[in-house]
Every structure is written in C-alpha cells, then in structure tokens.
Amino acid sequence: MIFLRCDYSEGAHPQILEALVKTNMEQTVGYGEDPHCINAAQMIRKRIGREDADVHFFVGGTQTNFTSITAFLRPHEAVIAPARAHICVHETGAVEARGHKIVTVPTTDAKLDPDQIDETIRYHEDEHFVKPKMVFISDTTELGTLYKKSELQEIKKRCEKYGLYLYLDGARLASALTSPENDMTIEDIAHLTDAFYIGGTKNGALFGEALILLNPELKKEFRWIMKQSGSMLAKGRLLGVQFEEFFKDNLYFELGQHANDMSKLLRDGIAAKGYRFLTDSPSNQIFPIFPNKLVSELEEKISFEKECPVGDNEYCIRFVTSWATPKEDIEKVLAML
Amino acid sequence: MIFLRCDYSEGAHPQILEALVKTNMEQTVGYGEDPHCINAAQMIRKRIGREDADVHFFVGGTQTNFTSITAFLRPHEAVIAPARAHICVHETGAVEARGHKIVTVPTTDAKLDPDQIDETIRYHEDEHFVKPKMVFISDTTELGTLYKKSELQEIKKRCEKYGLYLYLDGARLASALTSPENDMTIEDIAHLTDAFYIGGTKNGALFGEALILLNPELKKEFRWIMKQSGSMLAKGRLLGVQFEEFFKDNLYFELGQHANDMSKLLRDGIAAKGYRFLTDSPSNQIFPIFPNKLVSELEEKISFEKECPVGDNEYCIRFVTSWATPKEDIEKVLAML
Amino acid sequence: MIFLRCDYSEGAHPQILEALVKTNMEQTVGYGEDPHCINAAQMIRKRIGREDADVHFFVGGTQTNFTSITAFLRPHEAVIAPARAHICVHETGAVEARGHKIVTVPTTDAKLDPDQIDETIRYHEDEHFVKPKMVFISDTTELGTLYKKSELQEIKKRCEKYGLYLYLDGARLASALTSPENDMTIEDIAHLTDAFYIGGTKNGALFGEALILLNPELKKEFRWIMKQSGSMLAKGRLLGVQFEEFFKDNLYFELGQHANDMSKLLRDGIAAKGYRFLTDSPSNQIFPIFPNKLVSELEEKISFEKECPVGDNEYCIRFVTSWATPKEDIEKVLAML
Amino acid sequence: MIFLRCDYSEGAHPQILEALVKTNMEQTVGYGEDPHCINAAQMIRKRIGREDADVHFFVGGTQTNFTSITAFLRPHEAVIAPARAHICVHETGAVEARGHKIVTVPTTDAKLDPDQIDETIRYHEDEHFVKPKMVFISDTTELGTLYKKSELQEIKKRCEKYGLYLYLDGARLASALTSPENDMTIEDIAHLTDAFYIGGTKNGALFGEALILLNPELKKEFRWIMKQSGSMLAKGRLLGVQFEEFFKDNLYFELGQHANDMSKLLRDGIAAKGYRFLTDSPSNQIFPIFPNKLVSELEEKISFEKECPVGDNEYCIRFVTSWATPKEDIEKVLAML
Structure with a gap:
C-alpha cells in the first residue's frame, strides 16, 4: 500500500530522531524552560529576523490554534476565517468550545479575499453582534493553495485599518515557502503577521509546532494560558531538540x-x-x-x-x-x- | 414620531400591568416556585395539550435560547440553524460563549429547508467534526415568514431520523399563530418539537418568555442550569402573574x-x-x-x-x-x- | 404567616410601581439606551461623586457578578473571595461556568481579612497556578456584617500593591450604608473600589441592580459582554425608571x-x-x-x-x-x- | 548536580526509546487508530482484567484530567477533590476553564476521607448550588501517600450511594502499586473506579497516559471531546508503541x-x-x-x-x-x- x-504517516526524519536519542538521558527542567527550548527559540528568532519575538512550542496544531485564540481574544471577540479553514471544520469546534465565534467567509480556493474583511466588519455593527478582532489564514491553505506576498500585504493593511490581529496557521509552512509559486520568505511572514506558527508535525518532526508571537499585546502571560489549555509538555525539551535540528542548518x-x-x-x-x-x-x-x-x-x-x-x-x-x-x-x- | x-417599545398591556399592581404586596417565595408561576405553568400545559410538559419562565429570549442549548447539549454537540436565526446574528455569540458551534445553513427567507438537515449531517462525518444534535428554528422567523404544518412535520421527521432535538424560538409565536397564512395550532407545535418557547416580551408583557420542555431527556436538573445562567428571576412570580393574564382567557x-x-x-x-x-x-x-x-x-x-x-x-x-x-x-x- | x-418577598415599593405605571405607554428604544436609563445613570454618577463612572443596569445580582467577572478577567485570572461569598456558594458555579476559578479564603464573619490577600498572592507563584486578579467582597456580607472604612482602605491598599481589581457586591448596600455601625458613604465606596453595584432587588425594586464601573480598564466594550451574557433587558427603561425613583430624592x-x-x-x-x-x-x-x-x-x-x-x-x-x-x-x- | x-527529568527508558526508533518509518493512520494503539489497548484491558474497558491515550496528565471531566459532567455538575489535588493547584484552573467548579475538602495527607463526601453532598442542597457528580483522587497522592484497598472500597461505596463517578489520577500509579505499603492490584483499581489513568510520563515514557473508561455512561463519543480538547496526537501510534513496551512484559x-x-x-x-x-x-x-x-x-x-x-x-x-x-x-x- x-x-x-x-x-504525518511516519515517525520523524532520521536526523531528528537521532538527536532525540542522543539527548535522551540528559536531565533538564520541564515545561519548555530547558536549554534546548531556549536555544531553538533563539535560532528561530534569528532565522525569522525578529529578535523581539516570543517563541512557544506546542505538540500539535489544534492546540496551537485554540490556545492562541483563547489568549488573544476577549469573550465577545471573534475570528474571521475562510470557511475551509482547519479551525472551522476539522477541530471539533475547539475554538467555539473556548467561547469564540468564527465568522466564516465563503471561498473557492480556501484563501481569504481582503475585501471579505471589510464586508465582515461592516456587518458587525454594534453590541448585538460579536466583534471581529482577528483574521485567521493558513499558508498553505487546506486546499494546498498559497498566498502571494502582495496578498498578505493587502490583508495586513485591512487588519491594521480595523484593529484586527493577523494570525497565520503554518502547519504546512515548509511546503508553502518552498513552493515554485511562492514569493515570500519566512522573514516576510514574521513582519506581516501578529502571530504565526511554524509547523513541524507535517514536515518530519515526531510532533511539534513553534508559535511565534510578534505583536507585544499578545505576549502577556501566555504561558498561563498554555498550561491551562493542556498545551505544556512535561518533557518540553523534546520540542526544543527537534526544532534545533530543523533550524541549525536548513533541514x-x-x-x-x-x-x-x-x-x-x-x-x-x-x-x-x-x-x-x-x-x-x-x-x-x-x-x-x-x-x-x-x-x-x-x-x-x-x-x-x-x-x-x-x-x-x-x-x-x-x-x-x-x-x-x-x-x-x-x-x-x-x-x- | x-x-x-x-x-417592545412600550411597557406592558394594561391588563397585565394591572395584575402586577394588584398582586404587588403579596408575599411569596422567590425563583419561580410561587403560586402564580405554578398556576401559569398549569394553564399553559392545559392550553398546549401536554400535561407532561415542564414549563420554565425567563426574562428574555437570548437567555432562554442559550440556557436551553447549554442544558441540552454536550460540549462537542452543535446546533443547525438558518444563517438568519437570531442566535447566529443578534446575540453577540452567546451560544458560542457557552461552547457550542452553530452550523449555519444559507436561506433567502430565513426558513430551514429540511434537506439542509441531511446535507449537514452527511458533512459531519467523524470525531474531527462537531456533532449536530439540535435544530433551531424560529416561528415567525427573523424575516417575518412562517412555517406551514407540513414543513414542521417534515423537519421533525428528519430530526427523528438523525436523533436531533427540535427547538423552536417563539419570540413572535403570537404573530405566527394568528397569521392569515398559519395552519398550525399551539398544540401542533407542542407535539412536533422537543422544546419551544412562548414569547411574551414582544407580545405585550413587561418581559417574559415561557420555555416548554417536552422531551423528557431535556428536563433533568434544568433549574440548575437556569440558575447558573443567571436566568432565574428573584421575584419570579412577576413572570407567573403575567402569563396568567396571557392564558386565563385569550389575551x-x-x-x-x-x-x-x-x-x-x-x-x-x-x-x-x-x-x-x-x-x-x-x-x-x-x-x-x-x-x-x-x-x-x-x-x-x-x-x-x-x-x-x-x-x-x-x-x-x-x-x-x-x-x-x-x-x-x-x-x-x-x-x- | x-x-x-x-x-425580596414582595413586589416593588409603591412609589416605584407608580412610576412604572405612569411611564408604561411611553415609546422608547430598548436595551438601556432610553432617556430613563440615561437620566438614572446621571443621577447616580452625581450621587456617588464620580462623573466619570460608567453605569449599567442589570435585572439581578448573579447576572451582575458573572457578567462583570467575565468582562474583567482573562481566562487564567482568578477571583479571591471569602468562602461565604455569594459567588462561592449560591450561584450554582456561575463564575466557574465562565471559566474562572475562585480562590476562597476561610472566614468566621464572611469578611475578608486584608492579610489573606498577601497569603493568596504568595501561594500562586507561577504559570502552573491561576493568577489572582480581582478581590470580591460584599457589603453587607452574606452574614449581615459590614466593612469599616479603614478595613476597605486596607483592602484597597493591598489590591493596589498586587495589581488586583476590587469589586464590591452591593446587593444589600442600602442596609450597609444605613447601618448604625457604618462609617462610610456611597462616595467612599465609589472612590475605594474599581467596580461595585447598587442593589435594588433586595431594597424595594421590582428587580434591578446598578453596576458602577470606575476603573477605566474595566469599561471597554462592556455592553458586548452584557448582551452575550443575556444581561441586557429588552425594555431596559424599566430599570432606568426604577433607579430614577431611588435616587431622585433619598428613597x-x-x-x-x-x-x-x-x-x-x-x-x-x-x-x-x-x-x-x-x-x-x-x-x-x-x-x-x-x-x-x-x-x-x-x-x-x-x-x-x-x-x-x-x-x-x-x-x-x-x-x-x-x-x-x-x-x-x-x-x-x-x-x- | x-x-x-x-x-520527568530525562527522556524515555531505553527499551521504550528503542521501540520508537524501530517503528519510526512504519506508515500508519493517525489519531490513535493505528495497530500499535489497538494492540496496546488490548494488552491493558487484559492486564487490568476488564475486557469491556475503553482505552484512550493522552500526551499528558493535565490534558487527561480536564478532557475527562469535560466529557463526564454537565455544566452544573462539580468535582469533589482534596484541596491538595493536582487539579486544584497545579493545572492553572484548567477544570474551571471548562466550566466546572471543584469543591475542595481540606486534608493533611492529601487523601480524601470518605466522610467528607457525605458532608459535601449534604451542603449542596438545591439548584442554587453546584451539584457534585464526581470524586477525584490521586494514587499516589500529591504528597506521596497512598490509598489502602479498604479506603478505596469505602470511597466507592459513598460514590455509589450518591450517584458520583469515581475517578483516579494515576500519574504515579506505578509507584503506588509497587509501594511496600500498597495492598491493591491494578485489577482492584479497575473494579473500584469508574475511570482512572495509568501514568507513563512520570514512569519512563517519553510522554503518555492511558485513560481507562470503565463505566459505560462515560464512554459515549469520548473521542469527540478528546479532539476538541486538543488531546488527540496526530502521530498517535507514538503512544501505542510506548504502552506496548510497558505492558508486553512487566516494564x-x-x-x-x-x-x-x-x-x-x-x-x-x-x-x-x-x-x-x-x-x-x-x-x-x-x-x-x-x-x-x-x-x-x-x-x-x-x-x-x-x-x-x-x-x-x-x-x-x-x-x-x-x-x-x-x-x-x-x-x-x-x-x-
């Protein structure tokens, strides 16, 4: 067959697995405060050109998405997302389970059209409606399509106009950034979004996603929300070790x-x-x-x-x-x- | 002007207001366990032809809707509703705030087409999706349209096929049941739904909605959820007194x-x-x-x-x-x- | 008997009821934006000596408490309260139902000892614990006791030290402020708390509590949370009319x-x-x-x-x-x- | 040092790590439906003497606890737990974040005294209180103490009397069951509880806990709640592989x-x-x-x-x-x- x-049918890329074996008997503190996580976070900050970023490691994408949304939004604030977005379909209502409505917009290619942001904002006029506060997009999308730099810039512009956070789900960011049709760098993404994550699970890690918080408003006491969300791995260094391998060269x-x-x-x-x-x-x-x-x-x-x-x-x-x-x-x- | x-621009119909004045200095227990609430509930049970119904009085419609959904559904269960439904638009995400996704279906007249139930069920295939468990409709709808008896029967049939609860928001039920195009009685509604509410606020009460629970599965410990939802009025008899006036004759x-x-x-x-x-x-x-x-x-x-x-x-x-x-x-x- | x-065994004080009857057929906009609510809010602001306060009217105390806590706190933030506090006992877990832990401290007289704030803060050391962010007290308390001005000042001092909001449940504030042992004015309370409410239901209103928001951090988009919490009365002026009577003279x-x-x-x-x-x-x-x-x-x-x-x-x-x-x-x- | x-300072026991390396390039379906998970679940069922049990694998203990409580309880239902229990202290309010109050009882040794169940039940008299529906204990406890078989039997008896589920947090179950003072087998635990988990993270797994559902009421659509809670590992077989090693012999x-x-x-x-x-x-x-x-x-x-x-x-x-x-x-x- x-x-x-x-x-994500196999385990990890051999180089990553080897690093896990090699560091197995090290003794470290838990919950992501170990030297490997600190080092991997620093590698990522350097690689994305944002020394000011906060980096948090998660086991999976659903966790990363709902923990972020839980941390970013007040109870009446909502997410704007393409109807095909992973959070709208395949996460068993994890975002709603934390209390937030997702306002979905229809698409044929799973990509958000910037004009849909304006339309959504116009519709939500007063306190009888939820208040859109964040835009959620994926790159690549759930249909394998991707955003051009100019498209992301335009989306960012609308977000700034309306005071919306821009969050990018990068479960398949490796595929996006190495696509023949891509014209963005990871640095571009780190300068155009308020938060995004670098997906490992679907790109050769045993598991693991690196969430990058760029907007200072989103950083405060984030680890409290992580822990409360069940998103803090006890042996957190397993995540650091894997991301060190990803980013020490070009893996x-x-x-x-x-x-x-x-x-x-x-x-x-x-x-x-x-x-x-x-x-x-x-x-x-x-x-x-x-x-x-x-x-x-x-x-x-x-x-x-x-x-x-x-x-x-x-x-x-x-x-x-x-x-x-x-x-x-x-x-x-x-x-x- | x-x-x-x-x-709901004015206060109450004079007859209702008079009853409130007349009973003002009576001393009763609170929280809906007084003689007026008990009496009004019995009047309603008789009027709808369901002696087995549980009747709970609420101050407003948003409360009634989210308290019911909170009580009826498990965390992964979702509501199917027309995109124009009140709960989808004008309740500031109150249903999502209690953790439930609303799966919306498009409409032109704010009415649910029974086939949309089948389509929704087919789409939600496994544990990566929410599980639709309840259908929400309004009569009259938010666009002033109404359901024919045959339509409600067909919706009920699909609900039974898929194990869905059928809930009817009757904020404007008085207008629906006295419309020249209506062919249903309140008894019909009490036999075709699992729960519905009789709206008072928009029909001459100072405030007040009477929720009717018909399906025994929905009745258990409902008052706990009411109290937790902030939906239990201290001087509950104010609701009973008003519904007595509504139903003692034909008001x-x-x-x-x-x-x-x-x-x-x-x-x-x-x-x-x-x-x-x-x-x-x-x-x-x-x-x-x-x-x-x-x-x-x-x-x-x-x-x-x-x-x-x-x-x-x-x-x-x-x-x-x-x-x-x-x-x-x-x-x-x-x-x- | x-x-x-x-x-809250009877209806409303006759003067209040009369005002409701007199204004019954006025036509106003809903949801608390009518002239009576605006006027009552202004009367209250003047009476408490805080022209900068936001005033919101609620139907009941449980609603007022959980809506406020929902609006004030982030998901990992917790409330410190005496174990006898109404929110800890008689609200069916309404605060927890919105996601917040209440850290309870033991008392004999239902009053919070300021030192208990320090102890609680010391115990909650890092992101594995909830983060206390608000102190909840009642005046009078659930045991009919009350706070001296010096006690409230001391509690406020600790709250400022640790960055905690001070919230006072005034369901029985009328009894507190007219007690022979009271040494505070309502102006004092309006200067020592971040938010408090003036209870009407237990003091002769048909129903109604006036929430006073003093700390500007707590005011933003509060009406969104009210609506989402089911706390916005359609015929909101019923609340305004009653509070006008309370505060136009000295009722x-x-x-x-x-x-x-x-x-x-x-x-x-x-x-x-x-x-x-x-x-x-x-x-x-x-x-x-x-x-x-x-x-x-x-x-x-x-x-x-x-x-x-x-x-x-x-x-x-x-x-x-x-x-x-x-x-x-x-x-x-x-x-x- | x-x-x-x-x-949980180190990685995994070498035998477990070796199994992960050996199976690394196998291609399987995800989310715990692979042959390793199926096999490990069967091994566990046999080992605990409960062929009827449902077995679900989680990455960590906080996840296991709150996912279970979310799945087991209705919104107004509460947990009874010793004040030192992990869920009361070190999980950043994860249980409350899903809406449930934990009613804590004081202890000196972190163990629940069966009489405390009776007292708690007596106190929660009607719909103004939460309704205790589950007892949470840990073995070993957070203070390293453990339950005797007679104590667990007595707790079970009280749970049956009041219709409470008995849940046992087995993060350190391996230490409990091999303690010189222990007089229980894992089969005993599987016959005295409604659900418990076998902790791997603190006993030599890279990560992993096996939740055992025994009471049929608790089993329905549990995987929906797992997914919604972010508790379903994409490469789920990593958990199955580890538990196979734990239970194929006596590791x-x-x-x-x-x-x-x-x-x-x-x-x-x-x-x-x-x-x-x-x-x-x-x-x-x-x-x-x-x-x-x-x-x-x-x-x-x-x-x-x-x-x-x-x-x-x-x-x-x-x-x-x-x-x-x-x-x-x-x-x-x-x-x-």
Whole structure:
C-alpha cells in the first residue's frame, strides 16, 4: 500500500530522531524552560529576523490554534476565517468550545479575499453582534493553495485599518515557502503577521509546532494560558531538540522542498494524462479529479482521502506527499493511471 | 414620531400591568416556585395539550435560547440553524460563549429547508467534526415568514431520523399563530418539537418568555442550569402573574392578532402603491423596498430599522407592528408614501 | 404567616410601581439606551461623586457578578473571595461556568481579612497556578456584617500593591450604608473600589441592580459582554425608571433605613430575652440561636431560613427584614419568643 | 548536580526509546487508530482484567484530567477533590476553564476521607448550588501517600450511594502499586473506579497516559471531546508503541519498583540521621524537614523543590526519585546530610 493520505504517516526524519536519542538521558527542567527550548527559540528568532519575538512550542496544531485564540481574544471577540479553514471544520469546534465565534467567509480556493474583511466588519455593527478582532489564514491553505506576498500585504493593511490581529496557521509552512509559486520568505511572514506558527508535525518532526508571537499585546502571560489549555509538555525539551535540528542548518526547508518536488512530479504526471484538478495547488497537497471507476481501483493500492463527488461519474481525491515520500511511489502511482 | 421599530417599545398591556399592581404586596417565595408561576405553568400545559410538559419562565429570549442549548447539549454537540436565526446574528455569540458551534445553513427567507438537515449531517462525518444534535428554528422567523404544518412535520421527521432535538424560538409565536397564512395550532407545535418557547416580551408583557420542555431527556436538573445562567428571576412570580393574564382567557392570541391586523393594513397599503417587498411575510414584520429619497423622508417621522440596500437607488427597511400599534399610526404612514 | 425569609418577598415599593405605571405607554428604544436609563445613570454618577463612572443596569445580582467577572478577567485570572461569598456558594458555579476559578479564603464573619490577600498572592507563584486578579467582597456580607472604612482602605491598599481589581457586591448596600455601625458613604465606596453595584432587588425594586464601573480598564466594550451574557433587558427603561425613583430624592437610603430599624428592634428584643447570635450583624440580616423546640414552633408561624445546627440542642436561623416589614410583625415575633 | 526535582527529568527508558526508533518509518493512520494503539489497548484491558474497558491515550496528565471531566459532567455538575489535588493547584484552573467548579475538602495527607463526601453532598442542597457528580483522587497522592484497598472500597461505596463517578489520577500509579505499603492490584483499581489513568510520563515514557473508561455512561463519543480538547496526537501510534513496551512484559511495574527502591533507601537514610518528614510517604516522593542552613547547602549540589517553611528555622523540601535515579546519587545525597 502506498501512503498518500497525509504528511504525518511516519515517525520523524532520521536526523531528528537521532538527536532525540542522543539527548535522551540528559536531565533538564520541564515545561519548555530547558536549554534546548531556549536555544531553538533563539535560532528561530534569528532565522525569522525578529529578535523581539516570543517563541512557544506546542505538540500539535489544534492546540496551537485554540490556545492562541483563547489568549488573544476577549469573550465577545471573534475570528474571521475562510470557511475551509482547519479551525472551522476539522477541530471539533475547539475554538467555539473556548467561547469564540468564527465568522466564516465563503471561498473557492480556501484563501481569504481582503475585501471579505471589510464586508465582515461592516456587518458587525454594534453590541448585538460579536466583534471581529482577528483574521485567521493558513499558508498553505487546506486546499494546498498559497498566498502571494502582495496578498498578505493587502490583508495586513485591512487588519491594521480595523484593529484586527493577523494570525497565520503554518502547519504546512515548509511546503508553502518552498513552493515554485511562492514569493515570500519566512522573514516576510514574521513582519506581516501578529502571530504565526511554524509547523513541524507535517514536515518530519515526531510532533511539534513553534508559535511565534510578534505583536507585544499578545505576549502577556501566555504561558498561563498554555498550561491551562493542556498545551505544556512535561518533557518540553523534546520540542526544543527537534526544532534545533530543523533550524541549525536548513533541514526545515529541505524537507518541505522534497515534499513539493514529489508533488510536482505527481501533478505534472497526472496533468499529462489529461486529468483535471479541483484547484491549482502548487504545494504538497493536490486534488485530482478521476472517474469513479479509477478511484475504486486506486483505493486498493493507495491510501488517500476522498474529497467530494464531481457530478455523477467523477470524484475529487486528495494526494499528499511528504518529506518521506519516495520517488518510486510517485512513479508507481503514475503507472496506475 | 411613529414607532415601527420593534414590538417592545412600550411597557406592558394594561391588563397585565394591572395584575402586577394588584398582586404587588403579596408575599411569596422567590425563583419561580410561587403560586402564580405554578398556576401559569398549569394553564399553559392545559392550553398546549401536554400535561407532561415542564414549563420554565425567563426574562428574555437570548437567555432562554442559550440556557436551553447549554442544558441540552454536550460540549462537542452543535446546533443547525438558518444563517438568519437570531442566535447566529443578534446575540453577540452567546451560544458560542457557552461552547457550542452553530452550523449555519444559507436561506433567502430565513426558513430551514429540511434537506439542509441531511446535507449537514452527511458533512459531519467523524470525531474531527462537531456533532449536530439540535435544530433551531424560529416561528415567525427573523424575516417575518412562517412555517406551514407540513414543513414542521417534515423537519421533525428528519430530526427523528438523525436523533436531533427540535427547538423552536417563539419570540413572535403570537404573530405566527394568528397569521392569515398559519395552519398550525399551539398544540401542533407542542407535539412536533422537543422544546419551544412562548414569547411574551414582544407580545405585550413587561418581559417574559415561557420555555416548554417536552422531551423528557431535556428536563433533568434544568433549574440548575437556569440558575447558573443567571436566568432565574428573584421575584419570579412577576413572570407567573403575567402569563396568567396571557392564558386565563385569550389575551395572548388577541394581542398577536392585533399586531397582524395592523401589519396587514400596512402591507396591503404599501403594495397598493406599487412597492415591492424583500420577502412575503404575513406577520407583524414587513420588509418593503423604497427609493432612497423616500426612506430619508420617512426617517424624519417614523422610527424604524434599515435592513439592507437594494441596488444603488433603493433600500429595504423593516416595519414592525405590535399589540400597541394604533390604527391611526398606520393610516398616517400610508399617507406619507 | 409572617415573612422574614428574605428581602425580596414582595413586589416593588409603591412609589416605584407608580412610576412604572405612569411611564408604561411611553415609546422608547430598548436595551438601556432610553432617556430613563440615561437620566438614572446621571443621577447616580452625581450621587456617588464620580462623573466619570460608567453605569449599567442589570435585572439581578448573579447576572451582575458573572457578567462583570467575565468582562474583567482573562481566562487564567482568578477571583479571591471569602468562602461565604455569594459567588462561592449560591450561584450554582456561575463564575466557574465562565471559566474562572475562585480562590476562597476561610472566614468566621464572611469578611475578608486584608492579610489573606498577601497569603493568596504568595501561594500562586507561577504559570502552573491561576493568577489572582480581582478581590470580591460584599457589603453587607452574606452574614449581615459590614466593612469599616479603614478595613476597605486596607483592602484597597493591598489590591493596589498586587495589581488586583476590587469589586464590591452591593446587593444589600442600602442596609450597609444605613447601618448604625457604618462609617462610610456611597462616595467612599465609589472612590475605594474599581467596580461595585447598587442593589435594588433586595431594597424595594421590582428587580434591578446598578453596576458602577470606575476603573477605566474595566469599561471597554462592556455592553458586548452584557448582551452575550443575556444581561441586557429588552425594555431596559424599566430599570432606568426604577433607579430614577431611588435616587431622585433619598428613597434608596430610606428603604434601607427602614429594614435596619426593624432588624434592630428584632435583634434588641431577642437579645433582651437572653438568646445568642451566630455573629454580630448590625444590618437587616440577623442570625439568632434558638433551642430546637422553639425553632419548630416558630416555623409554624414565621417563614425563615435555617442556617446550621449549633450543638445538638440548638439551631441558628436567619431572620431578614426588608423595606416592607411592618413593625407589627416584629412585635408579634418577639411575643412568640 | 543531582536531580531529585521530579520524575520527568530525562527522556524515555531505553527499551521504550528503542521501540520508537524501530517503528519510526512504519506508515500508519493517525489519531490513535493505528495497530500499535489497538494492540496496546488490548494488552491493558487484559492486564487490568476488564475486557469491556475503553482505552484512550493522552500526551499528558493535565490534558487527561480536564478532557475527562469535560466529557463526564454537565455544566452544573462539580468535582469533589482534596484541596491538595493536582487539579486544584497545579493545572492553572484548567477544570474551571471548562466550566466546572471543584469543591475542595481540606486534608493533611492529601487523601480524601470518605466522610467528607457525605458532608459535601449534604451542603449542596438545591439548584442554587453546584451539584457534585464526581470524586477525584490521586494514587499516589500529591504528597506521596497512598490509598489502602479498604479506603478505596469505602470511597466507592459513598460514590455509589450518591450517584458520583469515581475517578483516579494515576500519574504515579506505578509507584503506588509497587509501594511496600500498597495492598491493591491494578485489577482492584479497575473494579473500584469508574475511570482512572495509568501514568507513563512520570514512569519512563517519553510522554503518555492511558485513560481507562470503565463505566459505560462515560464512554459515549469520548473521542469527540478528546479532539476538541486538543488531546488527540496526530502521530498517535507514538503512544501505542510506548504502552506496548510497558505492558508486553512487566516494564511498567519494574520502573515503579526502582523508583520506590531508591526512595526507600533515601528515606531510611534520612530517618536514620534523625530528621523528620512532613508526612509518611511510602512512595517515590518524600518530604524531609531540614534546618534552613542545610537546605541552602544542599541546593548547591541537588536540584529539588522547596515545599514550605516549618517554623522559623526549618524547611520541608521534596525529593523525587524515578525509574532513572542511580543508586550512587542516593548515596551521594545521604553523604551530604
């Protein structure tokens, strides 16, 4: 069985695992205050060009998202997000469970159109409505699309106009930043957002996300909210050790690049055979549309997710490549089509 | 200034106020356990043909809605509601503040289409999604439309199919049940829903809504949740006294009828002059579309809400009639058009 | 049956009721933005000597308390309160239901000792603990005791030292400020607290509490939280009308004085007969200790609450007098002893 | 520096780490539905003698506690717990943050006295109080003490009498069950509680706790609450792999035994030198009382936590031994005294 189901099917990249083994018997304090976390945070600050940033390490993305929103917003404040955003769909209402409404806006490509911010603000006129206070976007998005620098700048501009925080979910940031269509650096993101996270789980860590707090308003007593949210790992250094590996050289980006290379190979191969895609996604998630019969055949040999039916005779499916996807798997898949 | 802004501009209907004055110096226990509340609850049970119902009195509708949802649902369970529903828009996220997501479905007339229930259920496939457990509808709706008996039956059928509670917000139930297009009785509603409330605030009470719990699963320890939600009035008998007046004869329905009569007069008059409406609403809220210039002129003499622009030159506004609207006001308004 | 069970057994003081009747058919906007609320708020600001205060009207005390705490605190912040405080006992966990821990400190007289603030702060050392951010006290307390000005000043001093908000629950503020042992004015309270409320329900209003926000940090977008908490009365002017009556002359304090006069008569009479009290409470709640047999006899003729057994043969009970208690009732009770 | 600060200073026991390395490149589905989790759950069911149990794996203890409480209780229901319980102190109000009050009872040894259950139930009489619905205890407790079988049976009896769930926090269950004073088996615990968890983090896992749901009422849709609580690890099999190692032979208990052996050596040595202890704790946490001067000297060479001052001249400190504590460290410490 070939796995194109998700980018977290395996354990960790061997270099990361080796670092965990090597440091295993070190004795440190817990909860992220150990030398590895301190060092990894400093590496990240340097790499993103923001020495003033606060860096907090989390085990997973859902945790990172709801802990941040819990910390950032007052009870009546709401989040604006594309209807396809992870927090709107696949987190079992974790944001609402902490008391906040997400005002969703419709999209075809899972990207927020800056004008939708204006429309949303206009609609929420007084104290009978929630008050939008934060914009949530993902890069890459849940449909594998990505933001251009000019788009992010425009979104930022609207956020500043209305006093909204801009938060970027970077679960797949490695794939975004190494996409052939990307024109941003991680420094750009660190200068255009109020907070974002650098995803590790989907890019070769055993687990781990690094949340970057840039706006000083968002930093105060953040660790209290982390602990209360169950987001503080006892042996916190496990997160520091992994992010040290990601950022001591260039591993973080190399793994994203590999996933993108494999996905490009697959995408080009599928397109060459004449199939269409749900959306144009130049990253490690692609959404080809196949005849139902073909989908059934593929399911016997490949593990993947089914997105949605397209008319009566076709189905859109999702293929996800990762840091661990071997080129041979792609070739085998193309041979099946 | 003529008030067509809402149906809660005045105090109480004189008969209700008189009852409050008359009982003012009685000494009773508090929190809704007094003889007036007990008596009013019994009157209601009889009137709706459900001797088994639990009846709880609330001061306002927002309270009634979120207290009920808090009591009925587990943390991961969600509400399905039309996007125009009061809980989705005008309650400042009170439902989300208690931890529950509202899954909204689009509508043009603020009414839920039964098929939308099926679609919503299909989409929420596993534990990564919230679990829809309750359907929320209003009668009349927030656009003044209402449900036919066959529609409510069909919604109930889907709810039973999927194990969903059906809750009906009756803030304007008096107007619904006395509408010329209505084909339901209050007994029908008490047999087709799991819970609903009989709205008093918008029908001539000083304040007050009577929540009716029909499904035994929803009754357990409800008063604990009421108290925790701040929904238990110390001098609870004020609510009982008012609902006794509503239901000892036929006052509740007479007041709804008056509001509808005034609105029919107004609606017919506006239509006769050739104006269009946003939607066909045979109840005490109507949504005529006027040229912008006319709207500006009307604003100087009438207090009303502006709904939304219609193209560049027209505006949809809302006129609401009430138990207290005098016929002369309607005639004056028609004369202005 | 004589009612000494609570101070909210009747409706409203006749002067207040009359004002409600007189204004009944006025047409105003809702939700507390009407002329009566605006006027009453201005009267209160003047009376408390704080023109800068924000005034918000609520229907009940539980609502006022949890809405305030919800608005004032971030999720990890906690309240310090005496273990007997109303929010710790009789509000069904309404504060915890909004996510905040109450750190309770033991007391014998329901009053907070300033040193308990220091001890509590010392104990909560880092992000593994909640962070105390607010002190909650009641005047009079739940045991009918009251704070001296010097005590309130000392509590305020500690609050300032640790950056804590000081909130005073004034459900029975009228009784506190007219107690023979009181040495504070309402102006003092308005200068020593960050927020407090002036209780109406237990002092002759049909219902109603006036929350006074003094610290500017606490004012921002408070109405959003009110609405979300279900604390915004549709026909809000009912609250304004009542507080106008309280403060246009001196009615608020006269009613408190009457309750205290009746309670003094009762207390002195009981003491003269040689009975003891649980605590010395110079206000409208008293806690005499009677032989069990006497308690049983009294229960047949008087409605009151039983507090706690004292040894095997005696019981402490609570008598509450109110604005409406007639002198004859007190005389009859004393005759029974 | 010798580490006696906590039992999670190192990474994982080598055998566990090796299993993680060995399975690293396996491709599995995520979120705990992989073969390792399924297998580990089955091993545990067999080991505890409850084939009917549901087993869920968590990353940490705070998560396990609040996710369980969130899933088990309705909004007005509360937890009874000893005031020293982890959830009352060191979880930053995580339980209250999900809306539930913890009713704390005082203790000297961190153990719940069964009579305290009766007293608590008596006090919470009606809907103005929260409703206790669950008892929370830890074994070993936060002071290193443990429950005898007869004590647990008695607590269970009271829980059954009042319809309370009994939950046992087993963060240090390995130490409890291998203590010289223990008279319970893990099977006993699985027959006397409604839910408990088997702690891994403090007993040699990289991280991980196994929650065991025994009462069928507690099982329904638990995974929804897990996901919403951020408690579902993407690469869930990391937890399964570790618990397979714990339970395929006897590793779980051997590691607890080692920690206890080291602590016994230390405790006996300290006692032999004439020092007292705060409480008698026959497990891997001990609380000796030393002169202040000695404490200062020890701090230079040993990492440990300071518990509380004892009079003016002494201090109670905490020493924690673990699966990884070498005998030589104990000998060195004893030599310093």
